[in-house]
Amino acid sequence: MPKTKKIKIAFCMRDMQVGGAESVFCRIADALIATGKYDITLLTYVNISEPVYIEWFRARPEIKTFALYPSKFLGTRMPHFFLWRLIKHAMRDVYRGARRAMLNNKKFSDIDVFIDFYDFGFANELKKFNAPKIAWWHSSSRRFIQEGWVRFVYGYDKIVSLTCDFVSDVGNKYPDIKNKITHIYNPIDVAQIRKMAENAARFDGNYFSCVSRISADKDIATVIRAFDKFMQCANNPDVKLIIVGDGALKGEMETLVKSLGQGNNIIFMGAMKNPFGIMGGACANILSSYNEGLAIVLIEAQALSVQNIASNCPNGPREILCDGKLGQLYPSGDADALAKCMMNVWRGQFKKPTARALNQSLDRFDIKNITPQIENLIKSVR
Numbered sequence: 001m002p003k004t005k006k007i008k009i010a011f012c013m014r015d016m017q018v019g020g021a022e023s024v025f026c027r028i029a030d031a032l033i034a035t036g037k038y039d040i041t042l043l044t045y046v047n048i049s050e051p052v053y054i055e056w057f058r059a060r061p062e063i064k065t066f067a068l069y070p071s072k073f074l075g076t077r078m079p080h081f082f083l084w085r086l087i088k089h090a091m092r093d094v095y096r097g098a099r100r101a102m103l104n105n106k107k108f109s110d111i112d113v114f115i116d117f118y119d120f121g122f123a124n125e126l127k128k129f130n131a132p133k134i135a136w137w138h139s140s141s142r143r144f145i146q147e148g149w150v151r152f153v154y155g156y157d158k159i160v161s162l163t164c165d166f167v168s169d170v171g172n173k174y175p176d177i178k179n180k181i182t183h184i185y186n187p188i189d190v191a192q193i194r195k196m197a198e199n200a201a202r203f204d205g206n207y208f209s210c211v212s213r214i215s216a217d218k219d220i221a222t223v224i225r226a227f228d229k230f231m232q233c234a235n236n237p238d239v240k241l242i243i244v245g246d247g248a249l250k251g252e253m254e255t256l257v258k259s260l261g262q263g264n265n266i267i268f269m270g271a272m273k274n275p276f277g278i279m280g281g282a283c284a285n286i287l288s289s290y291n292e293g294l295a296i297v298l299i300e301a302q303a304l305s306v307q308n309i310a311s312n313c314p315n316g317p318r319e320i321l322c323d324g325k326l327g328q329l330y331p332s333g334d335a336d337a338l339a340k341c342m343m344n345v346w347r348g349q350f351k352k353p354t355a356r357a358l359n360q361s362l363d364r365f366d367i368k369n370i371t372p373q374i375e376n377l378i379k380s381v382r
Contacts, residue, residue, distance in 0.1 A: 007378065010041045010111045012122040015076045016053040020296055021118050021138050024186045026056060029063060031187070031371040041111070043068060043122065046075040052273060068103070068125065069096050105129055113378055120152040127155065132381035136160045138293040140314040141169035153177050157381040160184050162294035163315040182377065186296050187370035190303045190362055193276055197304055200277025203267075207240035208342060209282035209306075211275050211297050212289075214247030219288045219311070219333060221256060226338035228260040233339065234346055239265070242278055246271040280304040284345045290332050292316040299365050302326065302358050307350070309341045326353045326361055 011029070016022050025042075032038045041064045048054055048065065049072075057063060069075070074092040079085050105128045116122045116135045126133050135156045137144060144150070144166070153159055154177075161167055161183045171178035208227065212218045220243065227241040243253075243266065250268065257266045269278065279285055285301035287310040295316040298308050302320075308327030310317035321327040328350055330337035344350040363369060 004037070006037060006039045007382075008039045008041070008110055008112045009378065010043055010108060010114045012043045012114060012116045012126070013118055014045045014121045016042075016044065016048045016050055017076075020186070020293075021136075022053070024296070025117055026053075027187055027189065027367060028371075028374060029060075031367050032374070033060070033062065035371070035375070037375075040064075041066065041108075043108075043125075045069045045121075046072070069099055071095060100125060103128055113381060116156070120149065123152045123155055132157045134158045134160060134377065134381060137166070138162065140291040140293065140316075141166045142314045143291050144170055145173055150174055150177065153180060156180070158182060158377060160377065161315075162186055163319050165315040165319055169314070184373050184377065185365050185370060186294050186299075187367040188296065188299050188303065188362075188365050189367050193300055193303045196274050197276035197280040200274040200280075201272075202277045202281050203240070203242055205240060206238060206283055207242050207281075208284055208286055208345075209242050209244065209275075209279050210286045210288070211244040211279055211300075212287070213245050214243070214250045214253055216249065217290050218247075219290055220249065220253050222311075222333055222335050222338060223286055223288045224253060224256055224260065224262070224266060225335040226342060227266065228262055229335060229339035230342040230346070231262065231265065233343060237346070239283070239346070241266045242269060242282070243267065244269045244272050244275045244278055276300065276304060279306060282306055284309050284342070286338070286342075287311060287317065288332075288338070289313050295320060298327070299362070302362055305355060305358060307345055307352055309338065309345070311338075320361075322361065326357065 011025060013025060029040055033040060044067050047067045047070050048057060057065060074095045108129060111131050114126055114129060114131055114133045116126060119137055119139060120135055133156045137159060159181045161181060162185060164183055167181050167183045171181060210223050212220060214220050254268060257263055279301055284307040287295055287298055289311055290313055292313055292315060298310055298317060298320045301308050308321060310321060310327060310329055311332040312318055312329040313332045318329060321329060328341040330341050
């Protein structure tokens with residue numbers, strides 16, 4: 001009996017840095033490969049340089065990779081110095097424009113479906129190809145609408161968002177594209193997260209955790225200020241704030257910590273390959289973003305039965321926490337409200353959701369339930 005021909009999918013990611021979208025891609029790729037129905041190629045802007053992903057791809061030789069713009073000097077990471085940054089941007093634009101003009105559409109003529117996996121990053125490149133195209137949007141409906149990203153939608157057959165709220169918000173604003181938009185939650189592997197937590201580094205004592213990139217949109221400053229207010233209101237208990245993650249604003253946040261006199265109580269752990277041990281031992285996990293696509297860190301905390309405190313930003317936290325039934329919500333940027341939520345945890349004044357309620361909620365995000373949704377999406381555009 002002849003073998004069934006595999007469907008060839010090309011995922012497109014600008015680079016493979018340590019982040020949420022990248023880890024979601026890995027989870028989806030593994031799930032699709034496990035079905036035995038798909039051949040997967042990853043198209044990137046630059047060569048993969050993060051050691052964790054070099055190791056990941058080495059262990060999966062069946063996934064082919066191809067860098068469209070392999071120059072390391074003109075890659076995705078730009079210098080901070082303003083003038084040098086402008087010069088390199090101009091040089092990079094010329095380089096990429098030339099490479100794009102020479103891109104041979106026959107090179108990927110056997111691809112059945114292209115999946116532009118991060119916010120229309122390959123909109124210009126994919127114009128050269130006739131195969132069906134799917135775009136994955138990882139940010140909020142607010143950003144999508146305010147920044148005019150709708151202009152890219154018409155070059156794709158389907159747009160995947162991460163929440164029901166996004167579908168509603170954008171569909172109401174742009175009814176002509178409503179039929180193109182669907183939503184698929186980012187998948188997690190609950191069993192794997194719990195297993196990783198058992199084998200991970202832990203931190204002794206009482207503490208709140210914040211696992212996040214340290215950038216402007218994540219608003220770590222509000223977490224730090226709220227913790228300072230909490231400590232004052234609670235008469236300086238023996239409690240720490242553990243921040244796991246790295247980013248451009250780390251130095252600025254460390255300066256803020258010193259200015260508030262919390263140098264001994266707020267600990268920056270840096271980026272961690274496995275943060276689940278620290279997250280699993282926390283009094284509560286804190287998310288403080290101004291915008292989110294889904295906020296998968298809240299789902300990971302649920303998998304570890306850890307209480308969540310989250311900014312009520314678009315989109316994701318309210319949907320994940322079931323309108324506040326599975327965790328506390330506070331207005332984005334409001335340090336006083338966040339400090340009150342922390343006090344509620346410390347004094348036991350927020351009713352912790354039951355393990356049964358958390359597990360029922362987690363079913364929405366289980367990779368076993370998400371994989372068929374992705375397969376149906378692929379079938380719908382072929």
